[in-house]
Amino acid sequence: MNGKRTKDWELYEAGKQYNNKLKPNYYDTVDANIAFFQGDQWRNLEVEDMPQPVFNIIKRVIQFFVASLTSSKTKIHFEPLLYADDNPTPEMEAESEGAELTNAMVNNLLEKFKMDFKIKDALYDAAITGDACAHFYFDTSKKPYGGAYSDIEGEIEMELVDGSNVFFGNANNSRVDIQPYIIIAGRDMVKNLQEEAKRYKQSTDEGEIKSDYSYLEQSGDSGKIEVEADDYGKALYIIVYRKKKVTRTKKDEEGNPILDENNHPITEEVTTVHASKSVENAYIYQDIDTGLTEYPIAWLNWEKQKNQYHGRAICTGILPNQIFINRMFAMVMYHLMMTSFPKAVYNSDYIDVWDNMIGSAIPIKGLGGEVNIGNIAGYLEPANMSPQITNAIDMAMQYTKETLGISDAALGNIDPKNTSATIAVQKSSAIPLEIPKKNLYEWVEDIGKILLDMMGTYYGVRPIVMERDGQKTIEQFDFSTLKDMWLHVRADVGESSYWSEIASVQTLDNLLNQGHLDILDYLERVPEEYIPQKQELIANIEQRMQQQAMMQQQQAEMQEMQQQQAQEQQQMAEQRMQDDRAIDVALQNKKLDIEAMKAAKK
Template sequence: MRFDPSPAAIWQKYERDRDYKRSIGLYDRVRRNEAFYLGRQWEGLRVQSLDPLIFNVLRRCVNLFVSMLVSDDVAVRAQPFDMDSAGRRTARILERSFASAIERSGVKALGRPLLKNACVDGDACFYLHFDPTLETGQAIKGDIAAELIDSTNICFGNPACDEVQRQPYLILAMRRDVDEVKKEVRENGMGADEAEAIRPDGDADHLRRLHGENNRVTVLLHMRRTEHGVAFCKTTRTATVMREKELPYRYYPVTHLCWNRVRGSCHGESPLTEAIPNQIAINKLYSMYVQCIKQVAFPKIIYDMTRFPNGWSNDVGKAVGMRGDPNTAIAAAFKAPDISSQVLGLLKQMMTDTAELMGASEAALGTVKPDNTSAIVAVQNATAAPLELTKMEFYRFTEDWARIFLDLMGAHYGIRTVVVPDEDGGEPQRQSFDFSTLAGQDMRLQVDVGAASYWSETMQTMTNDHLLESGVITDPLVYLENVPDYQVRGKHDLLHALRMQRQQQKEANANAEQDQT
């Protein structure tokens, strides 16, 4: 089928996807889940008879899930299948390049809001692209940048499939300032007519109503597969921002994470959706419980209105007028029956059951008394077991963006200088590497997440000490190179002195051998 790059055709695809999202209730569900996570749990309700209280069980569970998933470190290792001398050099260069690209893009830091969005909304995405303006510390500019995309702003060509790389096309919707978009139109070499056609969205646009924006326009980034890579174009509803251009990518530069997969849908399901009725019941019961306590907890004065025509007063020292004999005045204190203890017990049980059904037990939340440490650890491990499925999905997501990083490096990096360690233990060397040679190559990509890549400076030093004591390490240079810099003051000077001493020893031995001959 021939592709139509006109703004009207792309906007029609966008509207078709929005209709699908409305049919599954995605917009309302995301808005409601976000409100309950943030604590806005009484919005739209006019309550006059009681004080609206909020006991946010959902946010504590979400924060626990996110912290458990991002507590592990992520390490990426890529190496060619042929590990000869050139392959080992390429592997060392890629290791350093991956580390610097991950640090510069901030993709690890974006993992926290991504997991929060996926847990609250059901799914979330990363969009990875090459930014030619980023500083790299050398003459060549440009590096990989990562952006977080909400589930409501990504459109799948096949909404029944959640696998990104199997999509016929993808559309990313972005809200941007009109002046910024006009500037991009002129930078892309388009005429003044196209720039003037960029106008703010109409009142019918749901995003404008949602955010109250007046000078913003929806820009659609359309991407599709071609014979030689992936083709990109940008449009608004009525104008073209960037004409279609093709880049030699092997993958769509988009990664998608579902918290709970839904069969036959590209969007996942949030654990908050099913727990919101429980949260509403907890808030209502707590509010009614507190209101009842305020009404019946304190005794009330009951008096005979025929004896006290001017009413009763509790003011200190104030005279109270009455009719008849004061000794026969009828004024007594009355205390209503206490509220049933079952209400408070039910509330606590509902809060505990809701958290446990979501996957957060008292041991995981840290609210249990540490009487038996072994039992607590066992309960925590059992609590984390249901989250293993989501953790495996997050690891798969991490491997996907690592492969995209490698794809973008081969397409955009070109020839760059990389500082790599010397195989013989010498000083690190500056080497030039042509990253375009990576384009189209199949790499053995290994993504280590969790304990396999967890790096502790103290643990590394202890391990080196054990290896030295057991005789596995006999060279002091090897030992010092593996010790963290901050633990040995003047480490580099000491390494230099040891290397000079070793060189002098070699020269002395060589001279001695010549004298003997």
């Protein structure tokens, strides 16, 4: 094994040195924040024979903040450039069509990533450690659409990386796009790294990649504990992304070089992202042109800090308050344990042994006259604890919540009788979250830009399931055309609020009771979690309504038929009556004729 480090590893060591120089130490701060959130709040505190209570305010606060920021649904919209010309050109129509198809593909990717859960995890990381990072890569071993299209390979994958494993080349700026390089570190099984090196034909000696114990900079105490077993060791790896200028030949839509008037290929200078992956002493792959124009990294700070790329976490500011509250509660408990039960005191000149058993007799000797029993035995009065201690604890908890912008109404510690007032208080308490919310929106938009860049670089011609006029169809789209389009990226992150959902449901209930909505309109608008199997219920109601409509139609047809039959019968009866009257008239006329003839003969 070559003991010489790679050049990229020197950059990784420089990044660690920067984190260790931060005041307070970055790695110690991250580990302490994670431990306190998990409830390990007496670490490195020497206490003897004292209780160690934990009133985890940090966890309650962070859970509330994450729940307030988490969106019910996250969408990324791509919009083409709006032109002033009323007559759209083929290029304009192509951009509109490309934006629509790209939106459909990105929605599929977000569902595959389980983006709503990824956002929750990222917000927890940012609130606890200060940073969250989304790393995207193209996995060529994956078969999209379940392998239904054998000629299509590769899928875009997303992973969340701890902030302690991300290193910026310009650590004094948190902007990703201006970085000279970005390093992503991680630990993987040695066998996986060796097989990856073989695929890239970078290393033929498996001995260059061996297991190590370089896990001291991993986040949390659990990150520093691994299974130590033969053939299952892990090694630390780093991926270094750099932007480099390269010269390329322009090509037409069919992939042929574009020539100038002298039949020379026309070239252009573009900036692309190059990637190298290595362990400490060996490269797995080196200086590969990814074709991307954007770093495949989306960086999120909970609260940005001046002149450094690491953000400030909520935990960092609450730790001293949390320690004070726990210590004060511990001293109150210790005082109660020591003084709550009174101690018996007796005069050993008269009593040899004190017997505290119930109903037992205590012999007294040497009493030479009347002696007050209070002078022989009694109980010591315990010292009273100052009420200022409990007041200080209450004030510390109250002021901590108030400075963070958390009220009892927002936490749900009130009776929600006045819903409008509750919503107003909740909205006012959410104002301190506006800055993290804007950071979240920016993070989601950065993810949209990365996905657009990766689809245009790697996807090529792929099928997309589109829904037009209620009908789903499969359309083919050449994603490489996205490289020549300008699409505006917009993040649509909807805030989910417990009280706003209650108010919405109450409004829907009122509209239903007043007859302004039918049951189907009501069910389509009520949140999913309020009615189990809502779609099945809607389908059953629609089926019953169709059956009722068919029955009503059949009844109407039968009534119409019966009315028609009755009319025909009435017409037939009237016709018979007319015929009978005509016959009677004819008989009467004939009778008169006969009588007239008889009279004439006479």
